[in-house]
Amino acid sequence: MDWDWQFVWQILPTLAEGAKITIIATLLGYVLAVVLGLLLAIMRRSHNGFVSKPTAGFVEFVRGTPLLVQLYFLFYILPEAGITLAPLVAGVIGLGLHYATYTSEVYRAGIDNVPRGQWEAAKACNFTTRQTWRHIVLPQAIMPVIPALANYLIAMFKETPLLSAITVLELMNQARSIANYNYRYVEPITLVGVFFLVISLISVVGVKYLERRFGAYGKRGRAAS
Amino acid sequence: MEMWLGYMQLILQGAWITVQLTAYGCAFALVVAILAGLGRISRFAALRWLSVGYIEFFRGTSIFVQLFWIYYVLPLMGFTLSPMQAGVLALGLNVGAYGAEVVRSAIQAVDGGQNEAAVAVNLTRFQTMRHIILPQAFVIMLPTFGNNAIELLKGTAIVSLISLSDMTFQAQVVRAQTGNTAVPFITILVLYFAIASVISFGVRSLEKRLTRGLDGVRA
Numbered sequence: 011m012d013w014d015w016q017f018v019w020q021i022l023p024t025l026a027e028g029a030k031i032t033i034i035a036t037l038l039g040y041v042l043a044v045v046l047g048l049l050l051a052i053m054r055r056s057h058n059g060f061v062s063k064p065t066a067g068f069v070e071f072v073r074g075t076p077l078l079v080q081l082y083f084l085f086y087i088l089p090e091a092g093i094t095l096a097p098l099v100a101g102v103i104g105l106g107l108h109y110a111t112y113t114s115e116v117y118r119a120g121i122d123n124v125p126r127g128q129w130e131a132a133k134a135c136n137f138t139t140r141q142t143w144r145h146i147v148l149p150q151a152i153m154p155v156i157p158a159l160a161n162y163l164i165a166m167f168k169e170t171p172l173l174s175a176i177t178v179l180e181l182m183n184q185a186r187s188i189a190n191y192n193y194r195y196v197e198p199i200t201l202v203g204v205f206f207l208v209i210s211l212i213s214v215v216g217v218k219y220l221e222r223r224f225g226a227y228g229k230r231g232r233a234a235s
Numbered sequence: 236m237e238m239w240l241g242y243m244q245l246i247l248q249g250a251w252i253t254v255q256l257t258a259y260g261c262a263f264a265l266v267v268a269i270l271a272g273l274g275r276i277s278r279f280a281a282l283r284w285l286s287v288g289y290i291e292f293f294r295g296t297s298i299f300v301q302l303f304w305i306y307y308v309l310p311l312m313g314f315t316l317s318p319m320q321a322g323v324l325a326l327g328l329n330v331g332a333y334g335a336e337v338v339r340s341a342i343q344a345v346d347g348g349q350n351e352a353a354v355a356v357n358l359t360r361f362q363t364m365r366h367i368i369l370p371q372a373f374v375i376m377l378p379t380f381g382n383n384a385i386e387l388l389k390g391t392a393i394v395s396l397i398s399l400s401d402m403t404f405q406a407q408v409v410r411a412q413t414g415n416t417a418v419p420f421i422t423i424l425v426l427y428f429a430i431a432s433v434i435s436f437g438v439r440s441l442e443k444r445l446t447r448g449l450d451g452v453r454a
Contacts, residue, residue, distance in 0.1 A: 074385065074431035075424045076392035079403055083424065086416040171299035175396060182299060195307035203300045210295035 018197050021188050025201060028184030035102055035180060036167045042106025043166065044159065047113030048152075051121060052143065054114065072111040078172050080104050085176040101173040109166050116158045120151035157220040164213045168206060181205065239418070242409045246419065249405030250426055256319070256391045256401060257430070260326035261384050267331030272338025273364075286335065293332035298390055301325045306397045318399035322391065330387045334380065341375040342368060374445050381438030385431045392427075402426060 053065040072080070081104040088095055095103070124147050132142040174183035185198035274286035293301065302325040309316060316324065345368050353363035395404035402423045409419040 071424075071428055074389075075427040076389040076403065078392040078395075079406070079420065079424055079427065082403070082407070083416075083420045086410065087420070090416060168297040169299075171297050172393065182297075182303075186303070189307065195303075196311060199300065199304050199308055203296045203304060206297050206300060207292065207295040211291065214295075 012196075014194070014197060017192070017194060018201065021198060021201075024184050024188060025181060025198070025205075028179060028181035029205060031098065031178065031180040032167075032170050032182075035098060035105065035170050035173055035178065036163070038102045039105030039109065039170075040163050040166055042102065043109035043113050043162065046106060046110035048117050048148075050110055050114035051117035054118065055121065069111045069114055072108060077104065077108045077169060078175060080108055081172060081176050097173070097176050097178045101170075101176055101178045105166060105169065105173075108169075109162055112162055112165075113159055116155050116162070117151065119158075120155035121147060123154065124150045153224055156224040157217055160213075160217045160220050164210055164217070167209065167213075171202075238413075242413065242419070243422070245405045245409060246402060246422055246426070249400055249402035249423075250430075252319075252400060253388070253391050253402040253427075254430065256322050256326065256394060256399075257384070257388045257434075259323045260330065260387050260391070263323055263327030264330040264334055264383070264387060265380075267327055268334025268338050271331065271335035272342065275335060275339045276342060290332045290335050293329050294336075298325060298329045299393055299396075301329055302393060302397060318394060318397050321397060322394035322399055326387050326390050326394075329390065330383050333386075334383055337376050337379045337383070338372070341372040344375050345371045374442065377438055377442045377445070381435055384434050384438070388427065388430055388434065 050065055050069060053061050054069065056062045056065075081101060084095075084104050085097065085100045088100065128146055128150065129142065132146045137146065170180055171182035173180050174186065177183070181202055185202045188198045189195045271286045271289055274282045275290065277283050277286070302321065305316065305325050306318065306321040309321075349367050349371065350363060353367045358367070391401060392403040395401050395407065398404070400408075406419040406423045410416050413419075
């Protein structure tokens with residue numbers, strides 16, 4: 011095995027193109043996951059069994075099946091229903107849906123940690139359900155779980171190579187086509203690995219910061235209750 | 236009808252490969268996780284650094300990249316692996332790295348008094364670990380191990396991309412041959428979910444069995 015630096019410089023621009031798509035897909039998918047996850051968490055706590063039970067079932071099902079199969083499903087099924095999506099859009103929806111079920115569990119833990127007295131106090135003050143969620147429960151529930159949510163951003167970032175299976179030209183796909191075209195696998199695939207490792211290690215530092223910054227919210231809330 | 240029966244058989248063959256991959260992968264991951272988890276809290280700095288390096292490396296790079304690296308780059312160094320071997324190796328090493336952190340935190344969660352009591356009755360370090368700490372820590376690890384096993388099961392789908400004919404691969408074959416997407420993919424989604432449910436049921440029963448009589452002893 012030999013490592014060819016010249017080849018590395020030659021393929022870097024193409025890989026950078028792929029890295030851009032990888033980052034776009036991660037960010038868009040994450041926004042979807044964070045918003046949809048909150049919605050799922052709230053729906054799962056609904057008093058109406060026709061809302062909470064199917065939501066719980068959906069979350070369990072999506073969490074128990076592979077993202078790759080879900081991506082194939084979205085990518086091949088939707089056109090049959092007359093909805094043709096660009097591969098990147100299908101990929102972002104798949105990632106977002108899959109990780110929404112994970113973030114919904116994070117939100118759920120946060121919501122469960124809000125003391126009962128807060129709900130009761132809101133009721134005593136004659137808040138509507140919507141007002142209680144918006145002004146009392148969610149602010150206290152979300153702050154302490156921000157570091158856990160950030161962890162899923164990193165996890166999701168590392169799953170984006172799966173999008174290459176539905177023809178999205180992200181980093182891994184670019185690396186594979188370079189490798190297949192030149193019959194050189196060492197440099198492209200190693201570079202992709204290095205890219206993921208570097209970003210992950212940097213992100214870990216970011217999460218540690220978030221833990222210091224927001225971890226205190228949970229403790230303060232509990233001490234006050 | 237007969238046609239679908241044939242295709243169903245194909246998918247079930249794939250399901251068997253998926254189950255095998257999951258079983259071997261979990262066994263390998265368990266061994267790696269315990270070794271790296273113990274190494275992480277070893278007295279010897281060299282072992283600690285080795286474990287931290289392994290854990291951070293495999294948690295920091297994508298499983299997808301690891302699998303491709305093992306399958307396409309290792310042969311260039313003289314290790315040629317079958318897709319099945321590459322799959323088990325990649326899944327085991329990846330999930331093992333996550334498991335190692337579980338092992339470490341579970342061992343550290345065992346009450347410090349247990350260690351002191353073991354020292355007081357003159358047990359060696361190995362005896363303490365083997366008979367006192369690990370049995371208690373294992374119960375703490377179990378629920379998270381169950382989740383890791385399900386993550387591993389879900390990870391097996393990507394081996395279809397290195398041409399191993401697992402369940403996902405077979406569903407693609409059926410899709411290509413029949414032009415029907417919904418039936419094969421819904422079938423395998425349900426099958427994956429069924430296998431995941433069996434895993435979580437198994438782990439819960441095991442947990443119940445192992446914690447029998449421990450109520451009140453554990454915090």
